[in-house]
Amino acid sequence: MLRQTLNRQATASLKNALKLAPASTKTSALAAVAHSLRVQTEAIRHSSSNSNQPKKYRAFHTSDVQAQAREVPGFPILDDPLVHNHSIPSFMVGTQNGFLPRQDPLDVLPKEYEALEQLLQKMPLTLKDGSKGLLALGQFGEACKALPQYDLSKVEDSELLSALYRDYTFVASAYLLEPCDILYRKSGDYGLGRSVLPKNIAVPLVQVAEKIGAKPFMEYALSYALYNYRRIDKSKGLVWGNLELIRPFSGDPSELGFIISHVTMVSHSGELVKNTMKTLEAADKHHRPSFNDALSKVVSTYEKINQEMDTMWQRSLPQDYLKFRTFIMGTKNQPMFPNGVIYEGVSDEPMFHRGESGANDSMVPMGDNLLQLTENMPSNPLTAVLKDFRTYRPHNHAEFLQYVEDKAKQARVREFAEQDSNSSAIFLAAVDQIRNFRNRHWSFTKEYIIKYTKHPVATGGSPIVTWLPNQLATVLRTMQEVGAKIDESQLLPENKTLVDVLTKRADAQARVLEREVAQLRTEIKDQDKV
Ligand code: HEM
Numbered sequence: 134m135l136r137q138t139l140n141r142q143a144t145a146s147l148k149n150a151l152k153l154a155p156a157s158t159k160t161s162a163l164a165a166v167a168h169s170l171r172v173q174t175e176a177i178r179h180s181s182s183n184s185n186q187p188k189k190y191r192a193f194h195t196s197d198v199q200a201q202a203r204e205v206p207g208f209p210i211l212d213d214p215l216v217h218n219h220s221i222p223s224f225m226v227g228t229q230n231g232f233l234p235r236q237d238p239l240d241v242l243p244k245e246y247e248a249l250e251q252l253l254q255k256m257p258l259t260l261k262d263g264s265k266g267l268l269a270l271g272q273f274g275e276a277c278k279a280l281p282q283y284d285l286s287k288v289e290d291s292e293l294l295s296a297l298y299r300d301y302t303f304v305a306s307a308y309l310l311e312p313c314d315i316l317y318r319k320s321g322d323y324g325l326g327r328s329v330l331p332k333n334i335a336v337p338l339v340q341v342a343e344k345i346g347a348k349p350f351m352e353y354a355l356s357y358a359l360y361n362y363r364r365i366d367k368s369k370g371l372v373w374g375n376l377e378l379i380r381p382f383s384g385d386p387s388e389l390g391f392i393i394s395h396v397t398m399v400s401h402s403g404e405l406v407k408n409t410m411k412t413l414e415a416a417d418k419h420h421r422p423s424f425n426d427a428l429s430k431v432v433s434t435y436e437k438i439n440q441e442m443d444t445m446w447q448r449s450l451p452q453d454y455l456k457f458r459t460f461i462m463g464t465k466n467q468p469m470f471p472n473g474v475i476y477e478g479v480s481d482e483p484m485f486h487r488g489e490s491g492a493n494d495s496m497v498p499m500g501d502n503l504l505q506l507t508e509n510m511p512s513n514p515l516t517a518v519l520k521d522f523r524t525y526r527p528h529n530h531a532e533f534l535q536y537v538e539d540k541a542k543q544a545r546v547r548e549f550a551e552q553d554s555n556s557s558a559i560f561l562a563a564v565d566q567i568r569n570f571r572n573r574h575w576s577f578t579k580e581y582i583i584k585y586t587k588h589p590v591a592t593g594g595s596p597i598v599t600w601l602p603n604q605l606a607t608v609l610r611t612m613q614e615v616g617a618k619i620d621e622s623q624l625l626p627e628n629k630t631l632v633d634v635l636t637k638r639a640d641a642q643a644r645v646l647e648r649e650v651a652q653l654r655t656e657i658k659d660q661d662k663v
Contacts (some may be wrong), residue, residue, distance in 0.1 A: 207414075208536035210406060211235070222345065223295040224354060224527030231402025232495045232530060233371070238360045239296035240379045246297070248281055253300055256307055258314075258457075259384035268382070273311050274327070277304065282333040285340040294345050299360045301338040302351035303380045305330055306460050306489075313469050314459040323459065323588065326469040332478030339479045346528045349476065350464065350486035353493035354526055357461060358395040371400040373448065383457035390448030391457070395491065398441045402496050404434045409503050409537060416544040421553060428550070428559045431503070435566035438496060442573060454581040458592060463488025466594035466663065490593030491574075492522040495530045500567045501604075502538035504560065505547045509611050514663045515603040518595050525593075551615065554623035558632050561615050564608060565635050571605040572642065589659040596660045598653040602646055609646070612639035 211227030214235040223234040242250040254260075255276070258269040267273040288294055309326045316324040330338075335349075342349035351357055362376045369375045376393045411427035464470040465485035473483030501507045510516040523534060541547075550560035578601055582591070591597050616636030621629060654660050 208533055219290045219292050221291060222527065222529060223291050225529045226406055226533045227403060228407045229403045231406050232354065232399050233359055234295065236292060237364060238362060238379060239292050240363045242296060242300065246283065249300055252276060252280055253303060253380055257381045257384040268307060268311060268314065271315050273307050277308050277331065277334060280333050283337045285337045294341055295360055298341045298345055298347060299356040299380065301334065301341060302356040304334055305338055306351045307382065308334060309474060310460050310462060317459055323469050328470065328472060329475045329477055335476035336478045339476060348486050348525065351461065351489045352525055353489050353491060354530065357489040358392050359399060361392060362396045371396060373397055382460040385453055385457055387449040387453035388457040394445045394448050395494065398438050399494065399496065401434055401438050405431065405496060405499065408434060409499055412503060413540045413544055416546045416549045419549065421556065424549065425556055425559055428563055432559065432562045432566055435500065439566060439569045442570065445577065451581045455585050461489035461592045463592060463594050466590055487522065487525055487594045488592040490591065492593050493525045495526060495534060497567060497570055498523060498534050499537055502534055503541050503546060504564055504567065505541050506567065506608060506611055507538055510604065510607050515600050518600060518663050519604065522593060551618055554620050555625055555628055557615060557619050558624060558628035561612060561632060561635055564612050564615065568608045568612065568639065571608055575601050575605055583653065587657050589657055596663060598650060598657050599660045602650045606643065606646060609639045609643040612636060
């Protein structure tokens with residue numbers, strides 16, 4: 134019965150998707166839609182065949198489109214984001230939208246959900262007019278009691294589902310973490326969060342999460358960062374100055390700067406996706422000139438992204454970060470939720486979820502996979518956390534990352550680069566961009582967090598001192614390994630200088646990092662707890 138319903142839903146979904154696609158839609162876009170739905174089918178089949186396993190929430194809502202889906206070479210990505218299509222998931226990887234949603238996020242809920250919209254409008258610590266909102270007054274939990282329990286079982290519009298998911302995750306996090314924020318503002322301690330999510334929040338949240346195939350907790354892409362921006366001037370781009378937040382927790386300008394900096398960085402991800410695909414294809418075909426060209430473009434795109442990241446220092450001030458961070462904490466490996474959270478009306482078993490974190494962005498994981506850094510990570514519990522983070526993202530992103538990982542292994546991207554000294558230099562430059570990102574990021578963590586608190590874990594539940602260096606150290610080690618194999622006599626003059634500068638810097642940074650981590654471990658407890 135369930136299978137039949139799902140079949141009907143999925144067939145309708147695909148038909149709708151194809152019907153709504155403009156006549157000019159490229160076959161790759163249609164193939165991407167079909168592919169995504171087909172993968173969802175497989176996941177549903179798998180989950181229903183394991184029916185003995187307790188299920189907290191279902192993974193997907195569409196089903197059997199096997200017959201309609203065509204085999205396509207590689208991983209189909211959208212060339213056309215199909216902005217008018219409201220049947221397929223909001224997040225699908227594309228060469229234009231990259232890892233951003235296919236259409237700008239829905240910013241105001243329809244009238245039917247007025248009570249939810251109003252609650253969220255009144256929620257932030259500081260409201261738009263400068264007055265105190267419900268969270269500042271410590272009245273948010275009480276105000277949630279008046280929220281009706283909406284039935285979302287009939288909602289199918291993907292844009293509305295995404296907005297509802299974002300909004301319920303905001304309500305849930307504000308509700309669970311309100312006591313921690315109050316205590317933190319008074320004493321610098323987080324204390325304990327609320328351990329039961331009431332059913333008028335829990336039930337619709339789980340309904341909508343199931344429908345979009347997400348975990349029922351705030352996520353980086355699906356809610357806090359990448360589904361939370363509004364263009365001020367619709368005709369202008371996704372650039373700083375033209376973007377505002379849909380849902381703030383604090384209303385502080387630094388919160389805006391923090392979130393929007395992620396969006397402006399990810400606005401370059403379409404180019405990154407395109408050149409990643411070209412690099413994989415060139416390695417597969419052993420076509421050296423195309424490989425060098427595509428990988429060089431990967432490097433220059435990461436350069437733009439890293440430059441954008443560097444503006445964080447001005448847009449979001451280090452001394453402000455902890456004022457709004459409390460609300461993005463998770464319930465997994467987080468002292469405020471030692472027993473997880475019970476979702477009333479859903480399950481008597483407590484749930485544990487990682488909090489919102491940039492670790493769920495897909496740009497760096499894509500680079501890790503393309504450059505085969507993921508497989509060079511040490512086999513330890515910290516790397517297991519990295520892999521766990523990769524499950525906290527839109528399905529299509531997760532599938533794409535898996536594709537890039539598998540394809541890079543199969544095409545032996547690193548080995549192909551290392552067969553030629555100048556390709557190797559470009560490969561080194563690409564790894565150096567990942568180093569640049571992770572190194573700045575480690576500086577952010579020291580300057581925005583560690584300087585102000587001894588709290589042992591980050592929002593995503595990773596140990597604050599040891600986790601980021603686990604990956605940064607791998608990147609530095611990889612650079613040392615790749616650099617050591619390069620035959621300098623074969624290098625073009627410009628590459629000679631490049632390789633020299635990059636390898637020496639990697640050596641020096643590896644030494645500094647080791648010293649820093651050893652020192653910080655003595656200052657902050659529980660750094661081996663994951
Ligand atoms: C003030 C700025 C930032 C701070 C303080 C910060 C802090 C952190 C922390 C503490 C983690 C550890 C994971 C966890 O949450 O448990 C993390 C992970 C991560 N964040 Fe950020 N973050 C910042 C900005 C950004 C930006 C702008 C991006 C861009 C997309 C980003 C992307 C990432 C990535 C990719 C990871 C995983 C790192 C890895 O794989 O080694 N972060 N962040």
